Amino acid sequence: MGESIEPIVTRELDALGFDLVELRRGGSKARPVLEIRIDRRDEEKVTVDDCAHASRALEARLEADALVAEQYVLEVSSPGADRPLRHAADWRRFIGRRATVTCALLAGGKQEVEILALDGESGAEVALVRDPKGREVQVPLREVSQARLAFHWKR
Structure with missing residues (x-):
């Protein structure tokens, strides 16, 4: 294969x-x-x-x-509740949701963030996310090594 x-x-x-x-x-x-x-x-x-x-x-x-x-x-x-975010369209679709993102620009290199917006042209998209401390951070998608929707079991 x-x-x-x-x-x-x-x-x-x-x-x-x-x-x-x-x-x-x-x-x-x-x-x-x-x-x-x-x-x-x-x-x-x-x-x-x-x-x-x-x-x-x-x-x-x-x-x-x-x-x-x-x-x-x-x-x-199906992609499941913790589906990967591979393309800009995925990030756009899930604005308002939380995702676990691996990127050197985030504190510790990996954080659960809230997706706030996505701007930019094809190949140069930048996500605006809110980190756990409430700070808004711009993350170029080309810098993201992995991103998945965050899933939490409700009690």
Whole structure:
């Protein structure tokens, strides 16, 4: 499973009306695991039927193009409550929500912050976030090594 698989998965999901949120590879050489997280464009929750539909389409494409090993595991699921924020559109969509962000510009290099705004042009977007002490910090997305929505269990 080479690096070229992500654009193919993205195109296949796009044709079905889904967005690729995350693609992870794991497992072993003999039995690779391909984990795919999808999201709906209509902002409804991803259903089991959505995952099954996407899985069947991806499986057919990956196998037809011989992009996967003979014995592989394909897991298609929703992005979950702690979904990654990979693109500027993700940051825009979740303004007002809290995220755990890893970035050298934040105190300690990693903090849970509130996303306040996103400005800038493609490739030069800057998120305005509020840190735990209430300070507003500008964080260029190109400086963020990882960001995920924060999830807290309600008691």
